[in-house]
Amino acid sequence: MNTTLNSVGITKRTYERIAWILVGFGCLGLWSGLYFGAQLAGTIIYLVAVWAMMGIVFGLPRVTETHLSDERDEAYHNRASGLMFSIAAIGTISVVPVLYVLDAGGYFTITSTMWGGIYVLSALALLYGLCYGIVLWRN
16 A cells, blocks of 8 residues: 555655654664763653654644554554563563562562562552553543
8 A cells, every 4th residue: 555645745665664763863873862861852852753753654644644553553553552462461460479478488579660560560550450441431
């Protein structure tokens, strides 16, 4: 599918490339800032690039009549999301209870960083459940 956008004059492929180039540039800027000890500059580069990408990704479809995604894109997105959450769920369900038991037995200590990861994974699972419920409710 290589349709040209009426109001902007770029193809879907160019639109996707611009978005990924901006993400790559932002990540490279952040990594460079961390590597060279210029964390603030790297973070600014990252944020500007990612905000520009978000503006394009969320703004461009609203100002053009051409569809920038199709059923295949949605199917890929759904499969990737499902795979990611399945891996995270299997890992969490398998590992966290073992960590609790080892910590309670004094064989292992769950550090504050590990607790942070447990909380983040739990929050993501709750957020996913909330979003899933909203989608079901709206349809």
